[in-house]
Amino acid sequence: MSSAKDELIRESVRERYGDIARQGDSGCCGPSSGCGDTELVDLISIQNQHSSQMGYSDDELTSVPEGANMGLGCGNPQAIAALKPGETVLDLGSGAGFDSFLAARQVGERGLVIGVDMTPDMISKARENARKASYDNVQFRLGEIEHLPVADATIDVIISNCVINLSTDKPAVFRESYRVLKPGGRLAISDVVATADLPEEIKNDLALYSACVSGASTIADQESVLSDCGFIEIKIEPKDESREFIREWATEIPLEEYVQSATIEARK
Numbered sequence: 001m002s003s004a005k006d007e008l009i010r011e012s013v014r015e016r017y018g019d020i021a022r023q024g025d026s027g028c029c030g031p032s033s034g035c036g037d038t039e040l041v042d043l044i045s046i047q048n049q050h051s052s053q054m055g056y057s058d059d060e061l062t063s064v065p066e067g068a069n070m071g072l073g074c075g076n077p078q079a080i081a082a083l084k085p086g087e088t089v090l091d092l093g094s095g096a097g098f099d100s101f102l103a104a105r106q107v108g109e110r111g112l113v114i115g116v117d118m119t120p121d122m123i124s125k126a127r128e129n130a131r132k133a134s135y136d137n138v139q140f141r142l143g144e145i146e147h148l149p150v151a152d153a154t155i156d157v158i159i160s161n162c163v164i165n166l167s168t169d170k171p172a173v174f175r176e177s178y179r180v181l182k183p184g185g186r187l188a189i190s191d192v193v194a195t196a197d198l199p200e201e202i203k204n205d206l207a208l209y210s211a212c213v214s215g216a217s218t219i220a221d222q223e224s225v226l227s228d229c230g231f232i233e234i235k236i237e238p239k240d241e242s243r244e245f246i247r248e249w250a251t252e253i254p255l256e257e258y259v260q261s262a263t264i265e266a267r268k
Helices: 003-023 040-053 058-063 098-107 120-133 170-180 206-210 219-229 240-249
Strands: 088-092 112-117 138-142 155-161 181-194 232-238 259-267
Touching: 003 120, 003 206, 058 098, 088 098, 088 170, 098 112, 098 120, 098 138, 098 155, 112 120, 120 138, 155 170, 170 181, 170 219, 181 219, 219 232, 219 259, 240 259
Parallel strands: 088 112, 088 155, 112 138, 155 181
Antiparallel strands: 181 259, 232 259
């Protein structure tokens, strides 16, 4: 892939999620439509319904600041992270802060959660959410997940929810992840994986790329990249039940035949 096309994809992703942050919409209606005409109370209900499908409990959905959950994920990394009090957590592509705030509850006052996102509007929204809800153990930093603004060997756990597929340089993301993790540190990621060869019409669709489809890698490719970066105890498990909500991402293409949500775990 050419650098020019990489940049086009990055700008498309940044623009889409910037629009979502500014408008307060979510990705709930799939890549080909929006929720802009939906009343706020209905939008929150839709977002919570989609998050419930992805494995979040009612307690998790009601415990975060209003506006933090934008319905943008494809799973629940909290379910596999096994976070402990006092740990330092890095959230890749933290958006408005949903998973960061949930992690902050688990690591407690002695812990720290750092959210990194490349979209200035998302960072502003997340910081405002943290301020309003008085989260003192969460930081949000503007940056790209391929070039993390985080020191070496300072992170216990990396979480991420349907973001790494958006990167045009996934090996760089996992090299950076390995760099910032402490020895023994672990990945707890929800993302989409390709379960079949993507047709050219999907591969070349910028809207589908920024909607977490076209950039999906196969499980074999993910395992190879993680291993090359030095990770051990690699485990990638597709979730068949994710086909139900992926089917709603587009009406004109059966996306569930090509991608699934999966959990990705590994250790440094």
